[in-house]
Amino acid sequence: MFAVAYSLRFIHDVFFNGEPIGLGKTPHEPPRWMKAPMEVLVVLCLVVGIFPALTVEPLLNVAVTGVLQGPPPEYNLAIWHGFTPALWMSLLALVGGGWLYSGRRPLFAFYERYLERIEAKVLYEGLLQRLFALAGVLTRWFDTGSLQRLLVVTISAFLVLGVAGFIGAAMPLTGPRGLLPVDGMSLLATMILLATAIATVILHRQRLVALVLIGVVGLVTTLIFIKFSAPDLALTQLSVEVVTVVLLLLALYFLPQHSPLESAPVQRIGHGLLAVVAGGGAAALAWAVLTRPYDTIAGYFLANSVPGGGGANVVNVILVDFRGYDTLGEISVLALAALGIYAMLERLHLDSPTRDADGRLWDGELHPAIMATLARLLLPLALLVSVYIFLRGHNRPGGGFIAGLITAVALITQYLANGVGWTHARLPWNMHLLIGLGLLIAAFTGLASLGLGYPFLTSTFGHLHWPLVGDFELASAMAFDLGVYLVVVGATLLILIHLGLIHQNRLPKDGGWAKGSVQSTDKR
Amino acid sequence: MHLLFLICLPFISAVVVAAISRLGRSQAVWLAGITPLLSLLCLFPLAKTPFTGHTLIQRVNWLSAVGLDLVFYLDGLSLLFVLLILGIGFLIVLYASYYLPQQDRLGRFYAYLLLFMGSMLGIVLAGNLIQLLICWELTSLTSFLLVSYGYEREEARTGARMALTVTGAGGLALLGGFLLLGHIAGSFELAVILAAGDTIRAHPLYLPMLLLILLGVFTKSAQVPFHFWLPSAMAAPTPASAYLHSATMVKAGVFLLARLFPALSGTPEWAWLVGGTGLLTLLLGAFFALFQHDIKGLLAYSTVSHLGLITLLFGIGTPLAAVAGVFHIINHATFKASLFMAAGVIDHETGSRDMRQINGLWSYMPYTGVLAMVASAAMAGVPLLNGFLSKEMFLPKPLMRPPISTLVGCCQRW
Incomplete structure (x- = not known):
């Protein structure tokens, strides 16, 4: 009945019901081909409505077979089944819809008065706003805008997880694998790396100097890659280093040359301790792994690189x-x-x-x-x-x-x-x-x-x-x-x-x- | 001909259309129009299989290591949807070239439209649930792009965002439901799941799985209480509304209902959840449609109502109700798409969509008036039109399953 009423409204309100109000232009028929798609669909409506058995039935049958995964039930598509209850109800609906539409004015007034505001959209927007507020609260709780705090939380979490893994382990830290002899070059490179790394930390307030030191760290790393026969990595590291330093230089252009003192001395001591403990933990982990015989996947790649991938x-x-x-x-x-x-x-x-x-x-x-x-x-x-x-x-x-x-x-x-x-x-x-x-x-x-x-x-x-x-x-x-x-x-x-x-x-x-x-x- | 090719064709074509629209408007229209026709041509040799009562299943090696292959599944239901998607898609391409302003090069619109078409084809031809879900999400994304096509208007942005949030949230629920369903059936492949209906219905996880899947279905098919995104999405260009919001995207939800019908239906939970939601949507949609002043708003609420009707029919769960549901999917697509097009013509010619302003167009555009009248008569269920036939089919059924259905039967006519 409502379907009839709103269909009626669509037609009556748009095509009849007096003259257009306040339109900027005079409407006229659209171009020929703009109507063609509509024509096709409307003709389909008519043809299916009048000759259902000839047009839609085969397709409907296979579709229903697909839905039911079995043969379709008996049904009869025809426009005339006699005076069935269905037909009566259809007629009733048509009449009722017309009646409903003719009495629309009080209905509209009722709707505008009471119902217009009750919409799921409003609920949705309220829910969304509450979600945003919740997200804001959570974000403010986790992230106070202090980078130090975030780093402390992250590193502490790693530390806790890392230490938890070692608790209860009965194995000694040093594995059975023998150590390689130390040669002078490696020692020197490591020393430079250590010195520059420490110097970067100490001098980080003078930004340009710190950047140069970071560059040195990168270059020494490149040398170390070469030493451990990883020329690919060395080449990559070298180019990445160059690009990084250039990009950082560009960024530094907009910053003052010295960075201000960020944290109180007590905080700094705490942070330093955390850094030393976390660094020591990582070193211990590396030590434990490197002193154990460890079967890597490298052997597979080395064996299969040429036959499988065609490259040496x-x-x-x-x-x-x-x-x-x-x-x-x-x-x-x-x-x-x-x-x-x-x-x-x-x-x-x-x-x-x-x-x-x-x-x-x-x-x-x-x-x-x-x-x-x-x-x-x-x-x-x-x-x-x-x-x-x-x-x-x-x-x-x-x-x-x-x-x-x-x-x-x-x-x-x-x-x-x-x-x-x-x-x-x-x-x-x-x-x-x-x-x-x-x-x-x-x-x-x-x-x-x-x-x-x-x-x-x-x-x-x-x-x-x-x-x-x-x-x-x-x-x-x-x-x-x-x-x-x-x-x-x-x-x-x-x-x-x-x-x-x-x-x-x-x-x-x-x-x-x-x-x-x-x-x-x-x-x- | 491989079904994968059928799905890929619109995607490839979308990229090309976006590129060649720089050359000119007509090139874009031609290419975008040829794509669905070409796809139909490709479909032709494959379409015989469903008519012989078999299902065409093609597979492509994908992630065999974890037991996932790309499976393509063409049975009668898929075939029906493919025809709707491609056929109406072609008409929309033609229509859009007149609807959108001349200075619009159309490349972006057609690219989005074709991407959407490809995603829809992906849904209806998917032979495993993961694949279906990926395409499902793709339709949400591409419809976001289509609704926000006129992104300089605020309502377009809000509408698009609302549609994306609601359908996206539904997609998430659907993912959960599919994972459960795959776990219960032991495979994500449609053929296995459809054959395992009894196991699935007896499983203790049936109810949570059903709830999650239905959340996905109801958000996509704009069922109460998730219907509100559809009227808001009317900010889309009318060709997109005619395509997405009458014939295809909102039908993805009911498609999934029909697709999983053998596996999930036949329980009281199914009947109450699906049938109840459908009934509520049917009534509320029809009621609210009457009070819209925007012509597209009216059509949107009427779409909500018709989708409710289809959902209700699948919820009833008898084979005959399923026939009526499928039939109404076809009919609704034809008359609603043409009504949306008529609304677009009116909007295009008068510059307004407000029914308090546009009156008496009969004397200006009688021909369009006749077309719109026939289509809305079909929507109202007037005899001699397709809408009458599918509405009439609802009625014999209540006699077969008395208690809930009698009420339902009365309400359909309401």
């Missing part, structure tokens, strides 16, 4: 083949992180300092000529190196990740030496596109194997004989690696460009902005 560089084969899924996840995270940073920096405008700590003006000469020239000369070489590293990655130290970082470093050098404006005018690529393309390539490599009937991300490889070059291995993992490469380049540069742009005018869309960097000290 085990690290790379693990990245793009054995653990391709992980890598896909990682580059997705990298892309997300870059986009997140982009979103935060996009609208952020900071006033850049015009004077340094001693009150001297910043140097007006932004880009020293020698550095600019050298950087431009270096670019093709660096790109060539990155291509080389990329291509050989499957068999020798290298790969998409490292090559991406090298390309990024080469381009970052241009930004540093020549300014964002100059470089951007020559490199007007959209980094979002690069990131998206990289992810798509990596994902499609995986899907391609799915399309051929293998599990997701199965890789294959073959050998190709090129004239002059000779035997050349082609692995499908290389396409995947290309995806990794693009994401790394795109993500790194996206972050960097926007960090460098915070204090500058926003990039113009047309890219014509060659001298823009000169205005870097302008205030908007």
Whole structure:
């Protein structure tokens, strides 16, 4: 009955019931083809209504078979069953609906008076608001805005969990495995590492010095990787270190050169104790693990790298083949992180300092000529190196990740030496596109194997004989690696460009902005 | 032809449409229109299997190590939904090209629409529950994008967020329900679950599992008390409403009811929960529909009411009620989609959706008026139209299962 009434209202109110009120334009029939979809559906309504047995019955039968998982019951689709109760009730409903609609005015008044406010929507919004309030309370309870506090909670939790694991263990801390002899080089590197690490802690208030010390830590770590025959890691560490220091330098630009004293002496002693205990615990754990014979999974990878993945560089084969899924996840995270940073920096405008700590003006000469020239000369070489590293990655130290970082470093050098404006005018690529393309390539490599009937991300490889070059291995993992490469380049540069742009005018869309960097000290 | 291809086609096409819409509007329209037609063509050789009374099951190696494969399941019910999704999808593509303003390049809209189409196909062709759930969530996400298409308006953002929260919460409940169901049946594969109805109904975890699954179903199909997101989602462009909120997305919930009918139905809990909710929704939706001033609001509440009716029919649980339910799914999709389109035409031509403003359009657009009248007559259940047939089918049933159903039968006519 209500169905009839609201159908009536729809038709009567819209198409009849006087003239339109307060419309901006005169309505007329829509274009021919806009009505066509409606016509098709309305004709379907009619045809199904009049000839049900001819049109819809077969389809309805199979559909019902699907629902019931068995033969459909007996039923009769016809427009005339005689004067059944159903027909009477239909007629009754039609009449009743008409009656209901004709008496709508008091009903509407009643509705507006009492019922309009009772809506589930209101309940929903109230519930949502209460949930938000609860979340606020919980957040304020956990996170008071103090980083120290958060770190103390996190580290203490680790400490408690770590110590709990040792309670009741009857084994001695030192395992049966013999110790390796110490050579001079390792000792020296470790000493430098220790000294710089401690110096970073002590000098952390002088930000620039601390940053340089962090750089030293990174470089020594690189050497240690080389010593333990992990050239891949060393290459990665080296490029990551460079990018990190550059990014941190850009961030430091906006901060005062010295950080203030944050906590009271008592707190600092407590924090120091916690740090020493947690560090000692981690060291003890490492000691316990390293002095025990431990069968790692490395043997499997070493044995299967060439037959299974077609590459002699085990690290790379693990990245793009054995653990391709992980890598896909990682580059997705990298892309997300870059986009997140982009979103935060996009609208952020900071006033850049015009004077340094001693009150001297910043140097007006932004880009020293020698550095600019050298950087431009270096670019093709660096790109060539990155291509080389990329291509050989499957068999020798290298790969998409490292090559991406090298390309990024080469381009970052241009930004540093020549300014964002100059470089951007020559490199007007959209980094979002690069990131998206990289992810798509990596994902499609995986899907391609799915399309051929293998599990997701199965890789294959073959050998190709090129004239002059000779035997050349082609692995499908290389396409995947290309995806990794693009994401790394795109993500790194996206972050960097926007960090460098915070204090500058926003990039113009047309890219014509060659001298823009000169205005870097302008205030908007 | 592989069913996986059928599902992937709209997804691939979405990316291409988004890219080529830069070339021009008509290219986007053509490609987006061809996609459902091409899919129908691909479906054609496969459609014979359900008509011979068999189920077409295709599988692709996925996570075999944990016993999960991509399984595609085409039986009569899936076939019906695929036809609805593709057929109405094609009409919507055509309609949208006239509805949306000329300066809109349409790439974004069609890309979202095609993504949604692919996700819906994924739901109805899924042969295991995990796959179904993934596509289920995808429809929530893509419908969020479609509802918030005009994101510069605040109501679009609120409506989209509301739809996403409600259906997303339901999806979470559904995940829980599916995990329980998979645990009870010992497999996530549909074929196994549908055959294990007796075990499932006798299991001690039946009730919590049923509650969780029904939460998912009721949020998606806008049943009371979760119906409120549907009227709010009317901020979507009308083609999207016509597609999502009449023919496809809200039907995903009732699809799941129909799909799991052999496995879950036949218990008093099922009858009371599903039937009761359906009845309540049927009545409240119809009642509130009368008082809406927004034409799309009226249609939204009427959709809520019709969905309640379908839910009620599945809740009754007799085979004949199931026939009526399936029949009404078809009929509701046809007349409601055309009514939404008519509402869109009116909105497009008059610039208003308020029924207190738009009156007397008969003298301006009689042809559209005739179309809308026939469609709403079908909605009201006037004889000679499809709505009458499916409404009439509800009536013989109460005679078979007396106590609850007599009341139900009276209310249907109410």
